[in-house]
Amino acid sequence: MKKFSVVIAGGGSTFTPGIVMMMLDHLDRFPLRKLKLYDNDGDRQSVLGEALEILLKEQAPEVEFSYTTDPKEGFEDIDFCMAHIRVGKYEMREQDEKVPLKHGVIGQETCGPGGIAYGMRSITGMLEIIDYMEQYSPDAWMLNYSNPASIVAEACRILRPDSKVLNICDMPVGTLRRMSQIIEKTPAELEVRYFGLNHFGWWTSVKDREGNEYIDQIRAYVAENGYLTQVEVDTQHTDPSWQETHKKAKDLLAVNPRYLPNTYLKYYLYPDYEFEKATPDFTRANEVMAGREKKVFSAARAIIEKGTAVDSGFEIDAHASFIVDLARAIAFNTHERMLMIVENNGAIANFPDDAMVEVPCLVGTDGPEPLAQGKIPEFEQALMYQQLTVEKLVVQAYIEKSYQKLWQALTLSKTVPSAKVAKDLLDDLIEVNKDYWPELS
Numbered sequence: 534m535k536k537f538s539v540v541i542a543g544g545g546s547t548f549t550p551g552i553v554m555m556m557l558d559h560l561d562r563f564p565l566r567k568l569k570l571y572d573n574d575g576d577r578q579s580v581l582g583e584a585l586e587i588l589l590k591e592q593a594p595e596v597e598f599s600y601t602t603d604p605k606e607g608f609e610d611i612d613f614c615m616a617h618i619r620v621g622k623y624e625m626r627e628q629d630e631k632v633p634l635k636h637g638v639i640g641q642e643t644c645g646p647g648g649i650a651y652g653m654r655s656i657t658g659m660l661e662i663i664d665y666m667e668q669y670s671p672d673a674w675m676l677n678y679s680n681p682a683s684i685v686a687e688a689c690r691i692l693r694p695d696s697k698v699l700n701i702c703d704m705p706v707g708t709l710r711r712m713s714q715i716i717e718k719t720p721a722e723l724e725v726r727y728f729g730l731n732h733f734g735w736w737t738s739v740k741d742r743e744g745n746e747y748i749d750q751i752r753a754y755v756a757e758n759g760y761l762t763q764v765e766v767d768t769q770h771t772d773p774s775w776q777e778t779h780k781k782a783k784d785l786l787a788v789n790p791r792y793l794p795n796t797y798l799k800y801y802l803y804p805d806y807e808f809e810k811a812t813p814d815f816t817r818a819n820e821v822m823a824g825r826e827k828k829v830f831s832a833a834r835a836i837i838e839k840g841t842a843v844d845s846g847f848e849i850d851a852h853a854s855f856i857v858d859l860a861r862a863i864a865f866n867t868h869e870r871m872l873m874i875v876e877n878n879g880a881i882a883n884f885p886d887d888a889m890v891e892v893p894c895l896v897g898t899d900g901p902e903p904l905a906q907g908k909i910p911e912f913e914q915a916l917m918y919q920q921l922t923v924e925k926l927v928v929q930a931y932i933e934k935s936y937q938k939l940w941q942a943l944t945l946s947k948t949v950p951s952a953k954v955a956k957d958l959l960d961d962l963i964e965v966n967k968d969y970w971p972e973l974s
């Protein structure tokens with residue numbers, strides 16, 4: 534079987550060790566000849582790079598491993614780029630989550646004003662790494678899960694329409710694990726129908742391979758428990774804030790019992806509840822900095838200190854194996870069925886063709902082919918259209934450097950109460966993002 538060369542862009546990511554360990558666990562399905570880390574913060578990346586160098590020497594010496602901040606070194610001779618960059622890092626995520634709270638609005642990583650601010654930063658970083666990939670390895674594919682995926686996907690549609698970039702999200706993958714536990718199946722046994730935008734969608738069917746429908750059984754469970762399961766399926770999600778998020782699905786179902794909701798809808802349907810329970814001095818960014826980030830980097834420093842990764846604190850991100858499934862689908866034309874963020878083009882019959890939607894796709898060497906999801910009801914259609922327009926206005930604001938369009942995007946968001954609040958918020962966000970956003974006029 535062909536051996537592949539992969540660069541992880543955003544090598545200093547808290548997810549890098551877990552994903553690398555997952556890839557080593559799948560070498561039989563997706564063999565590697567070369568694995569590289571690329572980041573624009575050498576100090577941050579080198580901590581993980583040095584530790585992973587020790588781990589690969591011990592566990593996969595046949596794989597050529599390196600880490601770099603040099604784009605040519607990072608992106609030459611690769612088959613795939615797995616991208617998980619965070620432009621502005623956690624210090625800016627903290628601003629995304631705290632600045633809106635000062636204006637009485639929810640603060641969140643990818644939703645509402647936080648997501649808009651993050652999107653205005655991410656576009657520049659994404660264009661940068663896409664261009665590096667195309668300059669040094671023009672035949673490579675980028676598997677992107679850098680956020681905010683909806684805005685990044687819309688920016689790719691307009692600014693890099695011919696680039697081989699696949700935008701994906703692991704939220705539905707994680708929730709399907711929960712659903713499978715509820716009905717005592719495995720995720721691999723299930724086939725879903727789903728429609729939405731990224732972090733803004735619904736399941737309309739969950740069937741096993743024999744065609745048995747489980748959505749009613751799952752709905753009955755979620756109506757009582759949300760997506761909280763007896764056994765926590767995500768080690769990432771033992772934090773109380775994530776437990777509350779999975780539980781809140783119960784209230785999302787209450788307002789729209791027709792379909793099973795993506796947990797992110799809570800920020801749009803219950804922004805008042807989310808604002809009331811927010812802790813302005815300690816948001817999710819702080820939780821991660823004190824939790825996952827501290828844990829991952831401490832484990833890396835311990836490996837470097839001891840000189841071995843045996844019994845290390847690195848934890849495999851087994852659930853991230855959908856990334857290998859996606860790479861295999863491209864490499865071996867497997868026609869893997871998975872949710873992707875793709876141009877609608879009729880997949881959702883009564884929604885704009887040029888919307889970047891999250892729907893089930895069959896993925897092969899030519900990329901994803903969306904599966905038709907039919908017409909959607911007007912409640913979901915209207916919500917999606919409002920959010921779609923927000924996302925389109927953000928990308929237009931970025932391209933045109935338009936203050937007016939970004940003000941409109943914030944005003945239109947279901948999380949922002951008025952044009953006045955939107956403008957005050959925008960002026961604050963411009964100030965804190967002055968090193969990252971294009972200058973608006």
Ligand SMILES: NC(=O)c1ccc[n+]([C@@H]2O[C@H](COP(=O)([O-])OP(=O)(O)OC[C@H]3O[C@@H](n4cnc5c(N)ncnc54)[C@H](O)[C@@H]3O)[C@@H](O)[C@H]2O)c1
Nearest residue numbers: 543545546547548573574617618619658678679680702703
């Ligand atoms: N799509 C999904 O479902 C999903 C799931 C989990 C995480 N994510 C995303 O993955 C990303 C990484 O998350 P994290 O918490 O590990 O962040 P992190 O801050 O720990 O790591 C991100 C890395 O990206 C680097 N970076 C920033 N700008 C860059 C650029 N222009 N070029 C190269 N590197 C750059 C940073 O220096 C940092 O080392 C975020 O965008 C996050 O939202 C997405």
Ligand SMILES: O=P(O)(O)OC[C@H]1O[C@H](O[C@H]2[C@H](O)[C@@H](O)[C@@H](O)O[C@@H]2CO)[C@H](O)[C@@H](O)[C@@H]1O
Nearest residue numbers: 680702703704705706707708767769817821852
């Ligand atoms: O608050 P964080 O940094 O812990 O998570 C933000 C991300 O949350 C989702 O990814 C989850 C995923 O849904 C879950 O199954 C597991 O793999 O953990 C991930 C990280 O918590 C979401 O899909 C991402 O877009 C967010 O960035």
Ligand SMILES: [Mn+2]
Nearest residue numbers: 682702703704
């Ligand atoms: Mn996501």
